[in-house]
Amino acid sequence: MNTTSxxxxxxxxxGAVTAVAVAMSLALSSCASWDSPGTSSGNEELIQQLExxxxxxxxxxxxxxxxxxxxGDVEPVTDRAEPSLPxxxxxxxxxxxxxxxxxxxxxxxxxxxxSKTIAGIGLADNIVGRTVSSTEPALADVPVVTTGGHNLNAxxxxxxxxxxxxxxxSIGPREVIxxxxxSGITTVVMDPTRTIASIGDDIIDIASVVGLAxxxxxxxxxxxxxxxxxxxxxxxxxxxxxxxxxxxxxxxxGGVFFIIGDAYGxxxxxxxxxxxxxxxxxxxxxxxPANAEALAELxxxxxxxxxxxxxxxxxxxxxxxxxxxAQTTAGRNQRILALPDGQSLAFGxxxxxxxxxxxxxxxxxxxxx
Numbered sequence: 615m616n617t618t619s620x621x622x623x624x625x626x627x628x629g630a631v632t633a634v635a636v637a638m639s640l641a642l643s644s645c646a647s648w649d650s651p652g653t654s655s656g657n658e659e660l661i662q663q664l665e666x667x668x669x670x671x672x673x674x675x676x677x678x679x680x681x682x683x684x685x686g687d688v689e690p691v692t693d694r695a696e697p698s699l700p701x702x703x704x705x706x707x708x709x710x711x712x713x714x715x716x717x718x719x720x721x722x723x724x725x726x727x728x729s730k731t732i733a734g735i736g737l738a739d740n741i742v743g744r745t746v747s748s749t750e751p752a753l754a755d756v757p758v759v760t761t762g763g764h765n766l767n768a769x770x771x772x773x774x775x776x777x778x779x780x781x782x783x784s785i786g787p788r789e790v791i792x793x794x795x796x797s798g799i800t801t802v803v804m805d806p807t808r809t810i811a812s813i814g815d816d817i818i819d820i821a822s823v824v825g826l827a828x829x830x831x832x833x834x835x836x837x838x839x840x841x842x843x844x845x846x847x848x849x850x851x852x853x854x855x856x857x858x859x860x861x862x863x864x865x866x867x868g869g870v871f872f873i874i875g876d877a878y879g880x881x882x883x884x885x886x887x888x889x890x891x892x893x894x895x896x897x898x899x900x901x902x903p904a905n906a907e908a909l910a911e912l913x914x915x916x917x918x919x920x921x922x923x924x925x926x927x928x929x930x931x932x933x934x935x936x937x938x939x940a941q942t943t944a945g946r947n948q949r950i951l952a953l954p955d956g957q958s959l960a961f962g963x964x965x966x967x968x969x970x971x972x973x974x975x976x977x978x979x980x981x982x983x
Contacts, residue, residue, distance in 0.1 A: 657840055660970040664847050664978070671979040673853060674915065677947040679930055680975030680983075681921065684954040687752045688734040688963045691832040695736030697825035706782070706805035713778060713800055716824045718742045720776035724764055724784035726956035727808065729753060731820045732780075734837075734963040735829040742774045745785065749956040763865075766790040772797065780804060780823060808961050809882050814838045817963065833963055840966025845886060848969060851977035852888035858943075859889040859951075860914040862904055864923045864933075871927075871936060872901040873908060879959040884918065886969050887976060906938030916976070917944045920955040951975055 701713040719740045721728030726747030732738065738752050743759040759770040764785040771779070771794060779794060779801045795801040802823050806816040814834035821830020861880035863872045874880035875898040876891075884891040892912040893902070902908060917933075927933050930948055939945040957968050974983055 657843070657967050657970060660967070660974065661843065661847055663982075664851065664970065664974060667851075667978050667982050669851065669977075673851075673857060673977045674855070676976075676979070677949060678980075679948060679950040679952060681952045682954060682957075682968070682971045682975055684749055685957055685964050685967055685971070687738070687750050688730045690734055690736045690738065691829050691836065692736040695826055695829060697737075698827070699825045701823060701825050703802070703823065705801075705803045707803045709795070709801075709803070711800060711802050713802065713823060713825070715777035715800070716740060718775060718777040719824070720744075720759065720771065720774070720779045720781075721748070721820075722759070722766070722779065722781040722785055723747070723804075723806075725808065725960040725962075726750075727806070727816070727960040727962040728780050728804075728820060730960065730963050731817050731833070732824070734817070734833045735821050735824070735826045737824060737826070742776055743771065747956040747960075749954065760785065766794075768793050772799075778802070778824070780820065782806060808879065808959075810841060810886050810961055810965060811882075813841060813961055813963075813965060816961070837963045837966065841886075841969065842966075844966040844969040844973075848886070848888045848973045848977075851973055857889045857916050857976065858892050858912075858914045859884045859887070859916045859918055860892050860909075860912050860944075861918040862923075863901065864904075864919065864927045866926050867928060867932065871904045873898055873904050873912070875899045875901060879961065880918075882961065883959060886965075887972055889916065889976075904936070904938075906941070909938035909942050913942050914944045915947070916949050916951055917942075918951045918953065918958075920958050921952045922955045924950065924952050 697716050699714055703711055705711050717740055719732055719737060720743045721732050721741060722745055724747060729741055729744055729748035729750065732741055741753060741756060744753050744756050745760045745764060746758055757774060759767050761767045766785060768790045776799055779799055781791060782804045808816060817834040817837060818830045821827060861874040861884060863874050864870060873893050876894050877899050881891040881894040892914050896912060924933065930950060934940045934945060951972060953972060957964060
C-alpha cells in the first residue's frame, strides 16, 4: 500500500494552498473487483420523474432562481463495518503512517467529500468533528473545527481528541497540519483527483486508509453507477443547443467574487449537467475575477452558485448589484442555479443524485418540478 503517483490535486478555493507536492493513490484502486453496483433508493423516483417529464419546454426560455435542497445523509453500504487494521501507507506529504485506531475520525476537506465517504462505508458514528462543508443531517451536532470558513482551529481539534485525521491541502494552514501531526495524532494527508471521473478511485483511497477495502469497493461501484445513470438521463434532457453556464464563487459583498475555472471543477460539474462551460471555452483554468468585462464576454444563460455564497451576496437582489451581472443573459432572466455548498464540487458518493436534482431544476418547467 506504500505507493505514490502523479495525480494532480485540485487547488483550494481559498487560494491559500495550491497543489500537493507528493500525491497518493493507494494500491487497492488498481485491484477493485466491483460486482454488485446497486443504487441508492432515493434516485429511482428522480429518474422516473425526469424520464416521464414533458420535454417540449425550451429550457432556454426559463427564468428565475432554482434552488437544489441539501441532499441529506449518505446511505451506507453496511451497518456492520469491521475495519481491518493496522493499515500502513505513505501519505501525500511523503510521511509513513500506520493507522491503528479509527474510533474517532476527523475528516477534513474544503468540499465535504471525506465525511460523506466515511459515512458511506459505515463509519458515520466514528466522526467526531467536521468542517462547515460537511452539512449532513447526521453530523448536525458534531462540532465544527474550523474558523472563518476553512481555517483549521488546532485548539478545537485537540479538544475533541481524534484518533485519526484524514485531510488534504484544500484547507489549512499547513503549519496547523504539521502541529497536529507533531502532537502525536495519526494524520493522513490525501491528494484526491476529485473529478467526476475519479469518484470511484477517490472513494477507494479513503476506504483503504480506514481498513474497509471491500466497503470502499461497494460504495465506489454504487456511486459510479449512479453517476452513469444520471448522465444518461441528463443527456435526454439537454437541448440541441446546450445551455451556456458559468460557475460563480462568491463570499460576502466584498472582493471574493470569481469565475471558477476548470482546475476547480467548474467544467466537470457543468458538463455533467449537459451545459457549456463558458469559462473553459474562454480558456479560464483557475479563478478569474468576475468583473463586468469578463462577464460580458462569457454571457452565460445560467449562473451556477453555491447556495450560501448566493445568500452572502444578498440573494438575487444583491447579486444583480454586482457590476456586469444584470447585463448578462442570466442576469436579465435572473437565472441562477443554487447548489448546496457541501455538494456542488464534492464529486463523491452523492454526485449522481446531485446531477439528477440539478437537472430537474435546469430542464423541467416549474410546474413539473
